Amino acid sequence: MIPYNKPFLFVSLIAISFASKAQVVKDANYLWYNKPAQKWTDALPIGNGHIGAMVYGGVEKDFIQFNEATLWSGAPRNYNHDSAYLYLPAIRQLIKEGKQAEAEALAEEKFMGLKYPDEATYQRLYADWRNKQRKDTSLSAVGVNNHNWAELTLPNPEGWEQFGYNGIDGNFWFRTEFDLPESLAGKDLVLHLGRIRDEDFTYINGKLVGSDNGRTVHRRYTIKAADLKPGKNVLAIQVLNYNDKGGLIGSKGSLEFAFSTPQDLKTPVLNLSKTWKVKVLDTEPPVAPAYQASYQPFGNILMYYPQQLTNVKNYHRWLDIEKAVSGVRYQNGDTTFTREYIVSNPDKAMALNLTADKSAAVNFSIAFDSYQVIKSVTGTDGHTLLLNVAVKGWALKGNAYLTVKNYGGRVKLVNNTLEVSAADSATIYLTASTNFINAESVSKEPSAAALNNLAKVRAKNYAAVKQAHIADYQKFFKRFDVHFGTSAAVVKPTDERILNYTHQSDPALIALLTQYGRYLLIASSRDGGQPANLQGIWNDNLTPAWGSKYTTNINLEMNYWPSDILNLPEMNAPLWDKLAALTEAGKKTAKVHYNLPGWVLHHNTDLWNGTAPINSSNHGIWPTGSGWLTQHIWQHYLYSNDIAFLRKYFYILEESARFYDGFLVLDATSGKYISTPTNSPEHGGLVAGAQMDHQIIKSVFKSYLKAAEILKTADAALVKNVKSKVDNIFPNTIGKYGDLQEWMEDKDMRKSNHRHVSHLWDVYPGNGISWKDSAMMNAAKQSLLYRGDEGTGWSIAWKINLWARFKDGNHTLKIIDNLITTADIDDGATQRGGLYRNMFDAHPPFQIDGNFGAAAGIAEMIVQSHDGFIDILPALPDGLPNGYMRGLKVRGNLELDIFWKNGKLQKLVVKPGTNGDYQFAYNGKYKTVKLKKGKNILLTAW
Numbered sequence: 025m026i027p028y029n030k031p032f033l034f035v036s037l038i039a040i041s042f043a044s045k046a047q048v049v050k051d052a053n054y055l056w057y058n059k060p061a062q063k064w065t066d067a068l069p070i071g072n073g074h075i076g077a078m079v080y081g082g083v084e085k086d087f088i089q090f091n092e093a094t095l096w097s098g099a100p101r102n103y104n105h106d107s108a109y110l111y112l113p114a115i116r117q118l119i120k121e122g123k124q125a126e127a128e129a130l131a132e133e134k135f136m137g138l139k140y141p142d143e144a145t146y147q148r149l150y151a152d153w154r155n156k157q158r159k160d161t162s163l164s165a166v167g168v169n170n171h172n173w174a175e176l177t178l179p180n181p182e183g184w185e186q187f188g189y190n191g192i193d194g195n196f197w198f199r200t201e202f203d204l205p206e207s208l209a210g211k212d213l214v215l216h217l218g219r220i221r222d223e224d225f226t227y228i229n230g231k232l233v234g235s236d237n238g239r240t241v242h243r244r245y246t247i248k249a250a251d252l253k254p255g256k257n258v259l260a261i262q263v264l265n266y267n268d269k270g271g272l273i274g275s276k277g278s279l280e281f282a283f284s285t286p287q288d289l290k291t292p293v294l295n296l297s298k299t300w301k302v303k304v305l306d307t308e309p310p311v312a313p314a315y316q317a318s319y320q321p322f323g324n325i326l327m328y329y330p331q332q333l334t335n336v337k338n339y340h341r342w343l344d345i346e347k348a349v350s351g352v353r354y355q356n357g358d359t360t361f362t363r364e365y366i367v368s369n370p371d372k373a374m375a376l377n378l379t380a381d382k383s384a385a386v387n388f389s390i391a392f393d394s395y396q397v398i399k400s401v402t403g404t405d406g407h408t409l410l411l412n413v414a415v416k417g418w419a420l421k422g423n424a425y426l427t428v429k430n431y432g433g434r435v436k437l438v439n440n441t442l443e444v445s446a447a448d449s450a451t452i453y454l455t456a457s458t459n460f461i462n463a464e465s466v467s468k469e470p471s472a473a474a475l476n477n478l479a480k481v482r483a484k485n486y487a488a489v490k491q492a493h494i495a496d497y498q499k500f501f502k503r504f505d506v507h508f509g510t511s512a513a514v515v516k517p518t519d520e521r522i523l524n525y526t527h528q529s530d531p532a533l534i535a536l537l538t539q540y541g542r543y544l545l546i547a548s549s550r551d552g553g554q555p556a557n558l559q560g561i562w563n564d565n566l567t568p569a570w571g572s573k574y575t576t577n578i579n580l581e582m583n584y585w586p587s588d589i590l591n592l593p594e595m596n597a598p599l600w601d602k603l604a605a606l607t608e609a610g611k612k613t614a615k616v617h618y619n620l621p622g623w624v625l626h627h628n629t630d631l632w633n634g635t636a637p638i639n640s641s642n643h644g645i646w647p648t649g650s651g652w653l654t655q656h657i658w659q660h661y662l663y664s665n666d667i668a669f670l671r672k673y674f675y676i677l678e679e680s681a682r683f684y685d686g687f688l689v690l691d692a693t694s695g696k697y698i699s700t701p702t703n704s705p706e707h708g709g710l711v712a713g714a715q716m717d718h719q720i721i722k723s724v725f726k727s728y729l730k731a732a733e734i735l736k737t738a739d740a741a742l743v744k745n746v747k748s749k750v751d752n753i754f755p756n757t758i759g760k761y762g763d764l765q766e767w768m769e770d771k772d773m774r775k776s777n778h779r780h781v782s783h784l785w786d787v788y789p790g791n792g793i794s795w796k797d798s799a800m801m802n803a804a805k806q807s808l809l810y811r812g813d814e815g816t817g818w819s820i821a822w823k824i825n826l827w828a829r830f831k832d833g834n835h836t837l838k839i840i841d842n843l844i845t846t847a848d849i850d851d852g853a854t855q856r857g858g859l860y861r862n863m864f865d866a867h868p869p870f871q872i873d874g875n876f877g878a879a880a881g882i883a884e885m886i887v888q889s890h891d892g893f894i895d896i897l898p899a900l901p902d903g904l905p906n907g908y909m910r911g912l913k914v915r916g917n918l919e920l921d922i923f924w925k926n927g928k929l930q931k932l933v934v935k936p937g938t939n940g941d942y943q944f945a946y947n948g949k950y951k952t953v954k955l956k957k958g959k960n961i962l963l964t965a966w
Contacts, residue, residue: 052510052532053539055518055863056342057081060352064089064564065848065860065870066519068343068350072369073550073598075456076561079365081341081352086327088365089564090374091319092422093554094460096631098317099419103137103634104612109619111135115701116689119712128641128710131701135617136644137626137636139313149310150266154223157195157264157306164227164260170199173301176271179218179280182869183269183567190321190395191566193270194307196263200300201256208293209254213283216292217243217261218275225262228252239268242275246286259296267312268567272300307397311417315638316630319557319572321564322456323394323411323424325376330387331356343862345543348497349490359385368493369550372477375493376452377486384432386447391440392426395566403437408478412470423471424456425478429485451486453478463605463633500546503591504911506535506882508904519861525844527837527903534840534882534904540863541879542590544872545583551597554631556583560872569869574602576649577627577705578780582818582873584656585789585825585880588663589887591911591919596660600673602633603653607676609633610650614683618647622683623676625650627705642709645701647687651720654680655790658727665917665938667734674731678738681728684721685745688753694768696754704766704782713768716782718754723790725750756786756793756800763807764793764800777812779819781826784808788825791890795831805830813842817857817865821877828884833901836885843878886922889914893943893950896922897929916942918955932963 060082061067067078067089077090111134118127162168178198180187215233217226223237226245229252234245263271274280282292339354350365360381367374378386391409392401398414398421407428414421426442428435433447444450457473459466481489513521513530521533548560558579563572574580587596610623613635618624626637627646637644654677661670688697691713699721700712708714725746732738759770766772766783786792787804795801808826813835815823820843827836847858847866857874858866865874885899886909894914910921910933917937923930929946936942936955943952944963951966 052507052514052535053346053543054342054344055536055540056340057517057519057861058339058341060339060341061862065864066862068341068862069544069547069560069562069864070343070348070350070365070367070374071547071561072367072372073548073553073561074369074372075367075374075454076548077365077367077374078562078564079350079352081363083336083339083354083356084329084333086325086329086352086363088325088327088376090322090325090424090454090456091561091563092322092424092456092458093561094458094631095320095322095413095415095420095422096317097314097320097415097418097420098140098630098632100464100466100632101140103316103609103632103636104616105134105136105138105636106616108135108617109615112618112701115710116712119701119710124709124711127701131641131645131710135637136641137315137613137634137638139315141311141313143313146310146313150312153309154264157262158225161225161227161262163197163199163303164225164232164262165230166258168199168260170301170303173199173303176300176302177298178272178300179274180271181273181276183221183273184271185269185565185567189270189304190564191397192304192307193265193267193309193312195305196265196270197303197305198261198263198272198300200259200297202259202294202296204252204254204257204294206254208283209252210249212249212286213247213252213293214286214289215243215245215247215259216275216279216282216284217245217272218278218280219243219273220261220263221265221268221270221273223264227258227260227262229258230260239273242278244289247283264309266309267314316571316573316628316634317418317632318566318568319559319563319631320415320420320566321395322413322422323392323396325426325452325454326391326393328389330389345539346498346501347494348501348543348547349494361385364490366490366493367547368481368489368496370492370496371481371484371489372455372473373481373489374454375481375486375489376454377449377490378451379449383448384446386433386450387445388450389441389443390426390428390452391442392424395564401440403440403442406437407435407442409440409442419466420458420460421470422456422458423474424454425474426452426454427478427482428452429482453481455481460631463609463631497546500592500594501539501542504539504542504909506538506907506909508532508535508907518863519846522844522859522861522863523846525841527841531904531907533844535907537844537859537863537875538590538879538882541586541875542592544875545586545592545595548872549583549595549598551594553598555580555598555602556872556876558871558873562872569867569871571628571630573628573630575628576625576653577646577782578822579818579871579873580629581652581656581789582821582877582880584876586876586883588660588913589880589883591913593660593664593913596656599653599656603657603673603676605633606635606650606653607679610635611679618683618687620683620686622679622681622686623650624683624687625653643703643706645710646703646705646717647699648702648717648720650680651684651724655720655723655727658731659789659915661731662915663913663917670731671735671737674735674737677724677728677731678742680724681746682739682742684724685742685749688721688749691754691768694754695752697749697752698754698768705780707778707780707782708767711767713754714782715754715756715764715766715768716785719756719783719786719790719792722750722753723786723792725753758799758803761806761810762803763810764803766807772807772810774810775812776810777814779816781808781811781819781822784826788822788829788884794829794891796891801830813839815857816867816871817843817847817859817874818867818871818877820857821865821874821881824878824881825884828881828899829888831898833885833899834903836881836899837901837903840878840882843874883909883912887912887914887920889916893945894918894920896932896944896946897924900924900927902927916940918942929965933960934963935960
């Protein structure tokens with residue numbers, strides 16, 4: 025496989041600069057850079073909810089990596105563990121008796137969802153493959169000639185996938201040499217290798233000195249003096265990697281790639297080279313079992329520009345989020361070259377337009393490739409390439425077409441590469457589709473949609489495609505505007521702005537982050553497509569972090585936090601479609617795992633709508649993902665007052681309430697209904713009575729009862745049951761440290777930096793705790809203080825929203841400052857949350873939820889409407905004294921323009937979408953206003 029993770033080096037591009045800074049100042053919604061992308065998180069994202077692409081923008085060579093939203097691993101199958109419900113009483117009893125370990129063990133065996141392939145089949149196949157790989161260990165010998173082996177810098181914290189071996193599992197050999205000084209001769213030493221994925225066989229001078237298996241196991245082998253010799257020694261490691269990331273990945277904070285003495289394991293006495301030789305012998309291990317599927321990269325576009333680089337200057341790479349257009353411009357000699365990149369929703373295609381300010385100056389070649397192991401490229405005519413891919417071992421395959429329209433000059437097909445010479449300009453169109461129809465069917469002809477879209481778009485010129493694209497995009501984007509002030513920093517490249525950011529020096533970067541979140545949502549979540557996943561619609565790894573799927577114990581929900589408040593309700597459409605499909609899948613899981621009616625979803629799902637518990641019983645049995653997602657339906661109704669919408673999706677809410685009505689257990693000790701078994705997401709193991717569950721279920725019940733009252737069509741018996749239970753669910757409780765308890769038992773620690781703040785759900789995104797109950801609100805605040813202000817990217821974003829709900833604007837701004845820090849530290853290694861150079865959020869690695877959560881939280885500083893009234897500037901920080909937000913939406917179907925100056929409200933424009941009496945609050949004072957649909961009013965401070 026060609027290693028395109030680091031596709032091109034741009035070392036020949038020297039002395040480049042940006043000439044016209046005035047253009048940047050003119051348009052605040054603008055990311056720009058004075059050099060090409062060196063890695064994926066430098067590249068700029070474009071998308072239309074169906075196709076997503078990452079633009080690198082090289083001069084000699086360009087690279088565009090693209091995805092199609094329905095290319096995943098996996099296949100239609102049953103995810104549910106037959107008869108799991110039979111073990112539910114025993115699991116509950118073990119938890120009740122305080123036997124958590126036993127409960128988790130039983131649940132692990134009998135209650136988790138099904139992997140595919142099954143474990144027994146896989147173990148048999150893997151044993152056969154492993155034995156085959158172990159038959160020949162000759163590459164461990166001293167005299168092996170490894171001069172022609174590839175080189176790899178170790179360790180690779182993110183796996184070798186990031187360094188040219190994307191998605192490759194199998195049998196790898198690594199070799200290096202070290203010189204043992206006379207001072208260490210005759211002594212036993214300890215070899216520290218850090219963590220290795222997955223199994224290693226480590227040799228020194230041809231002798232096996234250690235072996236272990238497990239990606240979390242730190243390799244530390246004692247080497248006898250007799251196995252070492254003064255002078256040159258050879259270290260060889262066979263690594264068998266069978267799934268996900270692979271390689272020698274090191275040990276953050278521990279000794280790695282070094283020898284120590286047995287007496288002092290912390291002090292290195294001899295360091296190994298970081299550069300190793302590597303040889304790949306076999307890349308065909310059996311497909312490893314997986315609970316759920318992973319989002320997949322589709323293909324790559326490789327472009328080569330043959331012009332002689334004489335004096336490259338004025339290089340400028342940009343993403344204009346006002347228009348959803350990315351581009352590159354530079355001057356080579358006396359010619360200026362410009363490239364523009366868009367992904368059009370109206371035309372369902374990506375377009376790349378190349379121009380120059382001189383005639384016959386556009387020359388390039390263009391080719392297709394893919395990280396997928398199963399792939400082929402063919403020329404279908406003299407202007408068009410076809411890329412066929414299939415996800416190895418799974419059901420999905422796809423086709424992408426790339427066609428070139430040249431204006432002047434000529435196009436020639438040579439060895440499946442299109443060569444364009446002496447053109448005045450050229451436009452490239454790309455379309456892609458797969459055989460996916462829905463989670464039950466993969467019978468679609470993969471070329472059908474791609475060919476249809478290609479035929480339509482290639483009949484148009486670029487100007488028409490671009491105009492339709494911008495018009496379609498701006499009808500959503502331009503509804504909203506935000507301004508926090510400007511400064512000299514706005515003329516700097518975006519990566520420099522992130523690196524040097526303070527809110528005092530660059531308040532405009534906070535506004536850009538807000539609008540960037542809106543841009544990313546429009547680009548990754550459009551009607552008829554899939555919802556935004558953990559990485560939106562962008563992914564370049566065959567084995568992406570967390571499968572780049574849908575994690576439903578915070579992350580999928582966070583993706584849609586900004587949709588209503590930031591005036592993008594149409595972007596919810598894929599989420600509604602997903603919820604409808606999950607409801608049907610979740611009914612089967614509710615029956616098989618709980619023997620209950622209604623529907624349930626645990627903490628993850630994928631393209632195929634898996635709803636059973638996954639990963640591990642100590643965090644995977646969390647039955648309130650479905651409940652949380654139903655609240656997006658209710659909240660959207662509150663924002664829109666759309667009765668037809670509520671009527672259409674009410675059944676999803678009702679079936680969720682039906683499940684929890686049966687699931688809750690009456691606790692004999694407290695006399696309250698509790699959730700069991702469950703966990704507080706990814707914290708504390710399998711328990712009874714996690715407070716987040718109780719908060720969500722109570723919210724489901726309350727919203728269901730309100731919706732039932734509005735629609736008058738609910739199940740009367742269910743309504744009666746829910747009414748009898750809603751106020752008898754275990755309540756929020758203040759613990760001994762004055763904090764809000766995360767569990768029924770008072771076992772919270774004062775100091776915990778755990779990334780999840782699950783028990784604060786009732787503060788945000790819920791509304792079960794507010795300043796109407798100051799004691800409970802202060803307890804929640806104390807919990808957040810104990811958690812601290814740092815965290816992974818999405819965790820920081822959640823804290824932005826929470827501090828805004830606490831109405832502490834200065835602390836909210838402090839958390840925003842924590843998020844706007846560069847994630848690219850330690851020579852590019854990802855070590856912390858923050859923002860990458862392209863403003864993607866770092867978990868790390870990249871997760872898009874932090875972008876979306878931050879955008880929502882910034883809006884919550886300016887307006888809140890969850891507590892029965894509309895609170896204006898509830899958490900305005902001192903550090904943002906002047907600004908405006910125009911086009912905010914609030915519950916009750918109102919749109920607001922809010923302006924403030926010197927920290928005080930200047931004016932408020934209210935645009936009603938519904939008649940009614942509305943209560944507004946500002947600075948602790950309330951005003952009730954009668955509003956009429958379509959009649960805007962102006963309010964000033966009161």
